[in-house]
Amino acid sequence: MYTQGLLHGKDEDRAAPEPAEKLAAFQARIDSEDKIEPNDWMPEAYRRTLIRMISQHAHSEIVGMLPEGNWITRAPSLRRKAALLAKVQDEGGHGLYLYAAAETLGITREEMMEQLLVGKAKYSSIFNYPTLSWADIGAIGWLVDGAAIMNQIPLCRCSYGPYARAMIRICREESFHQRQGFEIMLTLCRGTAEQKAMAQDALDRWWWPSLMMFGPPDADSQHSDLSLRWKIKRFSNDELRQKFVDATVPQGHFLGLTFPDPELRFEEEPGHWRFGAIDWAEFRNVLAGNGPCNRQRLAQRRDAYEGGRWVREAAIAYAEKRRMQAAAE
Amino acid sequence: MSGTCEGAAATPALQDYTLRLADSALILGHRLSEWIGHAPLLEEELALGNLALDLIGEARSLYAYAAEIEGKGRSEDDLAYRRDAGQYRNLLLVEQPNGDFARTTARQLLYSAFAHPFWRALAGSRDEMLAAIAAKAEKEAAYHLRHAGEWLIRLGDGTEESHRRAQAALDELWPYTGEVFERDAVENRLIADGIAPDPAALRPEWQRSVAAVIAEARLKQPTSGWMQSGGRSGRHSEHLGHLLASLQFLQRAYPGASW
Amino acid sequence: MSETPMPLWEVFIRSRSGLAHRHVGSVHAADAAMALQAARDVYTRRGEGLSIWVVPSDAITASDPAQKDMMFEPTASKIYRHPTFYKVPDDVGNM
Numbered sequence: 056m057y058t059q060g061l062l063h064g065k066d067e068d069r070a071a072p073e074p075a076e077k078l079a080a081f082q083a084r085i086d087s088e089d090k091i092e093p094n095d096w097m098p099e100a101y102r103r104t105l106i107r108m109i110s111q112h113a114h115s116e117i118v119g120m121l122p123e124g125n126w127i128t129r130a131p132s133l134r135r136k137a138a139l140l141a142k143v144q145d146e147g148g149h150g151l152y153l154y155a156a157a158e159t160l161g162i163t164r165e166e167m168m169e170q171l172l173v174g175k176a177k178y179s180s181i182f183n184y185p186t187l188s189w190a191d192i193g194a195i196g197w198l199v200d201g202a203a204i205m206n207q208i209p210l211c212r213c214s215y216g217p218y219a220r221a222m223i224r225i226c227r228e229e230s231f232h233q234r235q236g237f238e239i240m241l242t243l244c245r246g247t248a249e250q251k252a253m254a255q256d257a258l259d260r261w262w263w264p265s266l267m268m269f270g271p272p273d274a275d276s277q278h279s280d281l282s283l284r285w286k287i288k289r290f291s292n293d294e295l296r297q298k299f300v301d302a303t304v305p306q307g308h309f310l311g312l313t314f315p316d317p318e319l320r321f322e323e324e325p326g327h328w329r330f331g332a333i334d335w336a337e338f339r340n341v342l343a344g345n346g347p348c349n350r351q352r353l354a355q356r357r358d359a360y361e362g363g364r365w366v367r368e369a370a371i372a373y374a375e376k377r378r379m380q381a382a383a384e
Numbered sequence: 385m386s387g388t389c390e391g392a393a394a395t396p397a398l399q400d401y402t403l404r405l406a407d408s409a410l411i412l413g414h415r416l417s418e419w420i421g422h423a424p425l426l427e428e429e430l431a432l433g434n435l436a437l438d439l440i441g442e443a444r445s446l447y448a449y450a451a452e453i454e455g456k457g458r459s460e461d462d463l464a465y466r467r468d469a470g471q472y473r474n475l476l477l478v479e480q481p482n483g484d485f486a487r488t489t490a491r492q493l494l495y496s497a498f499a500h501p502f503w504r505a506l507a508g509s510r511d512e513m514l515a516a517i518a519a520k521a522e523k524e525a526a527y528h529l530r531h532a533g534e535w536l537i538r539l540g541d542g543t544e545e546s547h548r549r550a551q552a553a554l555d556e557l558w559p560y561t562g563e564v565f566e567r568d569a570v571e572n573r574l575i576a577d578g579i580a581p582d583p584a585a586l587r588p589e590w591q592r593s594v595a596a597v598i599a600e601a602r603l604k605q606p607t608s609g610w611m612q613s614g615g616r617s618g619r620h621s622e623h624l625g626h627l628l629a630s631l632q633f634l635q636r637a638y639p640g641a642s643w
Numbered sequence: 644m645s646e647t648p649m650p651l652w653e654v655f656i657r658s659r660s661g662l663a664h665r666h667v668g669s670v671h672a673a674d675a676a677m678a679l680q681a682a683r684d685v686y687t688r689r690g691e692g693l694s695i696w697v698v699p700s701d702a703i704t705a706s707d708p709a710q711k712d713m714m715f716e717p718t719a720s721k722i723y724r725h726p727t728f729y730k731v732p733d734d735v736g737n738m
Contacts, residue, residue, distance in 0.1 A: 093723030094705060117426065124420040131634035131643035132461045133410075133447070137440050140417055144433035144688070151426050151685055155669040158651065159723035164671055165648050166726075189634055189643070221668070247641050355421055363424020364646060365549070366485045369542025370673035371647050376541065377674065425649075427670055427681040434684050534676055 073098055085286050090216040093159040101285055102160055105215050107176075108287060109157040110167045114178035116150035118171075118352050122186040123195060131189060135239070139192060142232055149225045156217040172357045180338060181268050183346030190243055190250075190257035196236015198258075198265040198303065204229060205299050206269075209289035237306065244310045251311075258307065259315045266330070267338045269296035297327055304328045397570045399453040400473065401580060402514070403463070404616060406446030407474035410464060411624070412495060413439030414631060415482055424485055431531060435492070438524040445517045465635040469625045470618040477560035479615075479624045483553065486539050486546065490553035492532035497593040498564050498586060499525040505581030514579065533597045540601025547602070554598070555606045562611025565590075570616075648727050652678040653703060654686055655696040664696055672697075700725065 078098060084091065091097055120143045127143065130136035154164050170176035181199055186192065207229065210222040243254040270292040282288035307314055318331035340346065416436035423429040447460035477495055482488045503525050506518035539550040565583045567575070574580035598605050614620065634643070649671040655664035667686050672678035678697040687695070705722045 120429075121421050127417045127420060128414060128630045129633055131465075133440065133444050133464055135643055136417075137437060137444070140420070140433060140437055140440070143420055144430055144437070147420075147426060147429045147433065148685055148688065151430070151670070152668055154426070158669065158725055161724040161726060163648055163726050164651075165646070224667075242643060246643075247638065249638060250641055359422045359424065362422075363485065365543065365545045366424035366428075366539070367649060367673075368646065369546030370538045370677060371649065372542045372546075373538040374674035425671070427672065427685060430688070431680065431684040434688065531680060534680065538673070538677075 082284070085214050085284075088212075088286075089214075090219065091214050092216045100281065101287075104282060104285075104287060105218065106157055106160050106162050108282075109153055109160070109218055110162065110170070111177050111179075113150045113153035113157060113167065114171045114176055115182065116146045116153060118178045118182045118356065119199075120146045120150075121352050121355055122182055122184070122348070123192060125186050126189060126192050129189070130192075138231075138235055142196070142235060145228050145232070149221075149228070152221040152224055153218075156215075156221040159217045168360060172353060172360060174344065174353060177342065179268060180341045180346065181264050182352060183341050183349045184260070184264055185347050187260070188253050188257060190240070190253040191261065193236050193239030193243060193254065194257040194261040196232055196234075197240050197306070198236075198261050199268070200229065200233040200236055201303060202265050202268050202299050204233060205295050205302075206290075212286070212289065214286040240310055240312075244312065254310070255312050258312050262315050263333065263337075264341075266296060266300070266333055267335075267341075269293075269299065271335065271338070300328045300330055301326075395453055397573045398511070398579065399450050400570050401574055402446050402450040402453060404473040406443050406450055406463070407472050408478050409439045409446060410443035411472070411474045411627065412478035413437070413443060414627065415478065415480075415491075416488070418482055419488065432488075435528055435531070438521075438528070442517065442521050442524070445520075449513050449517070461635070465632045469620050469628055472615075472618060472620065472624060472628070474615055474620075474624075475560070475563055476612050476615045476621055477557065477563065479621060479627060480557065480560065481623055483556075484549055486536075486549035486553040487556070489532050489535045489539060490550065490557050492528060493536050493597060494557055494561050494594065495564075496525050496529035496532055497590045497597075498583075500529050500593075501586045501589045502581065502583070505586065509580070510578040529593065533593070536597055536603075537601040540598070540603040550601065551603050554603060558606035558608065559610060559612045562608070563613045563615060566613060566616070568616060649673060650678075651700040651725060651727065652682070652697045653700050653722070654678075654682040655698070656682075656686055657694040659693060664694065669700060670697070701727070 077096060081091075081096065081098060081101075091101075123139060123146075124143050127136065127139050130139050154167060157167060158164060167176070171178070186195070204226070207222055207226050211219055211226055213219045213222065240254055240257075243250040273291045273293045283291075304314065304319065316331045318329070320329055321327075322329050341349070344350070413436045416432050416439065419432045419436075420429060423432055443464070444460055447463045451458045451460060451463060475495075477491060480487075480491060482491075500522065503518040503522035507515050507522055509515040509518065536550060539546040541547070565587050567583060571580055571583070575582050595605060612621075635641075650673065651669055651671055652675075653669050654667050656667050657664040670678055670681040670685055672681045675697060679695060682695045682697050701721060703722045
């Protein structure tokens with residue numbers, strides 16, 4: 056999901072021409088739902104698209120730890136503290152599985168980290184928004200993880216084996232994330248007037264950014280074709296976005312909350328919730344680095360990485376010393 | 385159900401003792417959770433998260449038991465979120481700030497090298513609940529000890545910089561290692577009742593574990609001078625107040641709310 | 644900004660006695676002891692493991708992919724194309 060909205064790069068078309076028979080054979084494998092594995096022949100564009108998509112998905116997971124991690128020390132009960140810590144840790148784990156999957160395509164973890172930290176790699180725009188209250192933790196679990204699940208399940212059938220397998224593992228672990236978020240919202244909405252206001256305020260701030268997670272409208276995403284043909288991406292942005300809205304609006308009404316969209320209304324035929332215009336200028340701005348937290352998120356990841364360099368160097372130095380000692384014996 | 389504590393007089397002592405263990409576990413778990421988003425390696429983010437979760441889990445079991453012993457209907461959250469620093473009973477060692485990764489690792493080693501034999505001894509307690517909690521915690525402490533030990537060895541015997549930081553960490557935390565072996569009236573009472581182990585009896589094993597790691601890490605064991613103390617009686621460092629202000633904020637700001 | 648890369652290790656977990664080890668993914672660690680710990684921390688958080696194997700990724704040799712009609716060069720190769728699996732002499736320059 057985190058990458059659904061980011062697949063509008065142009066690299067796919069710049070590959071050197073490859074033999075037609077190989078391309079056709081490859082497409083035939085894709086069409087018959089064969090899994091492509093690391094040592095199989097694949098078009099350069101396929102490889103590059105996957106590296107970009109998987110690494111950006113991984114980056115999204117580890118950057119995503121930060122807005123939620125912001126509230127671990129202030130979690131208002133021991134049960135919530137433990138649950139949030141476990142959730143954020145899961146996200147770190149998901150990032151790790153995804154980096155591992157990307158590495159099977161010929162890129163190193165270090166290269167990917169560098170791309171992220173110098174601002175060359177993208178990650179899901181949603182994590183550039185601040186978590187201002189405990190209710191935001193509920194909103195993120197409910198909306199952001201809810202949106203993520205929409206995309207992740209189809210990705211379990213992605214044509215590239217290691218990515219599909221990582222996604223299956225991730226989906227299995229995700230099951231409690233969204234429920235936890237919704238339960239937090241429910242507790243707040245059934246709580247004091249202040250808590251309910253907190254929950255409403257969180258929905259007001261997170262609703263539109265959640266819709267933007269699915270990426271630009273299909274009409275603006277010309278480069279999705281190849282991703283769809285190669286079964287990297289399985290549904291269009293608009294399809295998933297509509298699915299998300301249809302699932303989520305009734306949940307919000309159940310909570311007794313209102314959505315910050317005066318145009319939101321149910322259309323009997325064909326049974327969808329129609330919503331207002333998304334501010335794509337905001338989306339582009341956030342992607343370009345001007346969101347409320349872009350600099351802060353990257354700075355935190357950079358500080359951790361740079362600040363921790365001496366630790367990694369120590370581990371490597373120790374291993375080298377022991378290796379030399381063993382060789383000398 | 386609440387173990388074999390003889391007589392009403394034993395109950396406050398048992399509750400106090402259990403609270404000490406709970407507080408140390410929670411404060412240390414909280415400190416470790418502060419590393420999320422800041423760790424030097426993604427694998428270590430996960431490891432520190434695991435350690436924190438283990439400790440918070442231990443704390444929750446212990447708070448639940450402490451509340452039960454007290455018998456006033458308080459919950460784990462009442463104990464964790466509504467006592468001020470002066471009422472907290474954790475060791476001073478665990479409230480020390482994380483500092484750099486060497487500081488956190490040294491703190492973990494010094495704590496876990498005690499916790500492991502401690503939980504093992506407590507698993508033989510005449511109090512069934514404490515024994516059960518201890519049996520689980522022992523396994524966790526064994527892993528924490530190994531994890532911290534392996535890292536401190538690599539930091540001590542890694543690069544010049546890591547060696548310097550590891551030595552500094554040990555030197556700065558050493559004065560907090562005496563407190564854990566103290567005994568006061570509460571402990572004396574429970575030791576006599578066969579409920580608590582004698583902490584002094586655990587010192588040789590602690591010393592052996594710590595010395596072994598220090599030696600392999602090519603570090604120097606600091607000379608034992610004055611030891612800081614006071615956690616048991618609520619005399620804490622300035623750090624605890626700030627830590628609790630953060631931990632307890634929401635419950636204090638919105639009294640009576642459920643979360 | 645470049646540093647010596649942390650070696651990559653493939654992780655295999657056996658979750659119950661009597662079943663075989665299964666490949667679950669990879670971790671980065673400086674040596675075997677740390678790789679084992681990392682594998683435990685990353686891949687057994689839900690109690691999945693009874694036995695963990697870690698193997699340096701570049702120590703594994705893979706068989707040829709099965710498809711004969713794909714017209715590639717069949718060689719017994721590494722399990723995947725990772726930049727650090729192939730040692731390039733220093734005097735070749737940046738690669």
